[in-house]
Amino acid sequence: MELSIYQVDAFADGIFTGNPAAVIPLYEWLSDDLMRHIAMENNLSETAFFVQKGEYFELRWFTPEEEIDLCGHATLASAHVLYEFLEYTDPVVVFETKSGRLFVDREGDLYSMDFPAWEYREIEVTERVSTALGARPAELYMGQRDMMAVFETEEEVRALDPDFRLVAKLDGLGLICTSPSQDYDFVSRFFVSELSIPEDPVTGSAHTMLVPFWADRLGKDVLTAYQASKRGGVLYCENLGGGRVKISGKAVSYMTGTIHL
Structure with missing residues (x-):
């Protein structure tokens, strides 16, 4: 065949x-x-x-x-x-x-x-998450599949050097890390060591959680995002309402x- x-x-x-x-x-x-x-x-x-x-x-x-x-x-x-x-x-x-x-x-x-x-709810920022990431996020959320750590600056997100053995022990399939950005509306990175993928280069599915979050936070429905992995990628996003997003x-x-x- x-x-x-x-x-x-x-x-x-x-x-x-x-x-x-x-x-x-x-x-x-x-x-x-x-x-x-x-x-x-x-x-x-x-x-x-x-x-x-x-x-x-x-x-x-x-x-x-x-x-x-x-x-x-x-x-x-x-x-x-x-x-x-x-x-x-x-x-x-x-x-x-x-x-x-x-x-x-x-x-x-x-x-x-x-x-x-995807819906999400705020949860307590724990030492397990901070230790796994090597940095303490300002906020932490749990979505339908992934955990999301929110940082205050893009520099913090880009500088993250996680301990993937510890990331693998956290709840959720993956760990999204995100912040606002000067060049884009927001940036993100996505760590998935549970599936032997230390860092996913550009993750469309993560934006089903990121887009409604940043649309609400920034007060705008049309957003430009950048996933700041080594390969990098731009995503043009829209919060459509009614439980849908465009990526x-x-x-x-x-x-x-x-x-x-």
């Missing part, structure tokens, strides 16, 4: 920036075990698989270790593959996922994703190939 594979840098203005994802179109679903092995072999933060079902596409995301319920950059990468390589021409791509229906449209070189907004970014094709099974 041979499968086509595409590697795309999402939330990127050029190759070697943004967040790389592998995308594998299928005619029918492979076994979960085989998809896990392919994701492990790819060794990227996410490998996306999709199958067309009439007018929409079923979409699933796998890290090198397990399937996850939401991934922004691999969703953007999947839409990019459909438009750039698979002759998809409809104005909107509809993906059916474990997080419900997700919608992606393209205008020029910008892809916009309509995602659910937009560019994508760059890096590699195409064939998997031999």
Whole structure:
């Protein structure tokens, strides 16, 4: 069996920036075990698989270790593959996922994703979090999946050098660190050592929590964000209300190939 594979840098203005994802179109679903092995072999933060079902596409995301319920950059990468390589021409791509229906449209070189907004609640800043990060955040929140540490300055966020062994022991799948920014509305970083991904380069799903938080904090619904990882990436965001957010970014094709099974 041979499968086509595409590697795309999402939330990127050029190759070697943004967040790389592998995308594998299928005619029918492979076994979960085989998809896990392919994701492990790819060794990227996410490998996306999709199958067309009439007018929409079923979409699933796998890290090198397990399937996850939401991934922004691999969703953007999947839409990019459909438009750039698979002759998809409809104005909107509809993906059916474990997080419900997700919608992606393209205008020029910008892809916009309509995602659910994640709720969050403030919790006490603990010494466990401060010790894991090597710095004490001003505020701490717990979302539906991730923990979020809020700092007062961008310099604090950029300077973080976490102890990933301690980060792995914290609650939640990942730890978002964020602050306001002078050049953007806010910046963030995302640590996920629980899944053997010390720092995710650009995390669309984290912005389902970041966007409503900063929209409320800054009193504006249209926001520009930067994820300050080594690769870095710009995200254009909008708080849509009604429990939805729009997350937009560019994508760059890096590699195409064939998997031999």
